Amino acid sequence: MTPLARRALLFAPFAVAAAGGVAFYGMLQGMRTGEYNPRGVPSALIGQHAPDFTLPPLEGAELPALTSADLRNLPGPVLVNFWASWCVPCIIEHPQLMQLSREGVPVFGIAYKDKPADSLKFLRDRGNPFRRLSKDEPGRVAIDWGVYGVPETYLLDKQGIIRWRFAGPVTADVVEHDIRPLLRRWA
């Protein structure tokens, strides 16, 4: 072995450690901006129609209920948001949903395992971004969608095919980097 190769070999563990450090830094950076979620799991429903479901409306909200029939033959892409009043990240993402709704993006909501009175109070206090709203108190429809926590947001195209799922609060970054390009792509 030439002395050069020997020296290179000596530095190899440091190089591996440095590469690991860079990758770890990238991961932390991604977690900070919300682009990388270490607990994120790809949805099994991407490329499929939303599962069949009927759910009651949230009484008092004066909004039509959301059922799977409402997710076929749409004028454009829509967002379906699973949320709950007891969910803190739902408060974080709420302004972004309000903004999208103001811009005319159809945002449909499903209140997950929430007391109707609490859901109502949440919307009265913070504003209602939803065009349609159902409640899923037993949480069974959410399981059919593959929901494993709230908030969870799905983007469906015109045909009602699920194109994207985001588990976690929809931050401003997520709106800019994911939702807006997707809305353009599936318009």
Add this chain to the structure above:
Amino acid sequence: MRPTGRAAPTKPSLACGGVPLLPPPHAGEGRGGGTTARLRRGLIALLLALFLPLHALAVSNPADMLPDPAQEERARNLGRDIRCMVCQNQSIEDSEAPLARDLRLIVRERITAGDSDAEVKDFLHTRYGDYVLLKPPFSWSTAVLWATPVVALLLGGSLILGLRRRNAQAIAPPPLTEEERRRLSALGVTPDGETRQDGTRA
């Protein structure tokens, strides 16, 4: 301020664990026994506690159990292969998360409805994907996962073999000097440097 975490589907607590604390080792102990004896008994109890199979402490509300013990057994075995999506490193049988309980109930419902084990797993697999199965199926997307141990073994093995072969034919020792030759023959070893296997002198 952009937290990436989110709420697990639970109201008051985010608890995933669910392993109840053991009673203190001295609980119920009488007056007898000095401090050392008590300490020793406590330590033994603690040591024994380490050997308790953890899944025996798995969470299961008796009210959720199936009346038929054979079906309940099947449900438990199935549940141990299903990942709790909230805790992610526990099976639904071991997790206290509300979603895990919902999934335990679904497993039991499907079993009562007459589903086979494969059908129950398929029901959850279509909703949650490969990730819900603690033992992922072999497919193109999981091929790397399954192949990694084999590849690592082959790489490590060939590295070791290669290094050993190189060491075997390692650097040839420099030829002996005249002085060394003379000393060797004085000791009765063949002057070309060969040592005898049996250790006898020439």
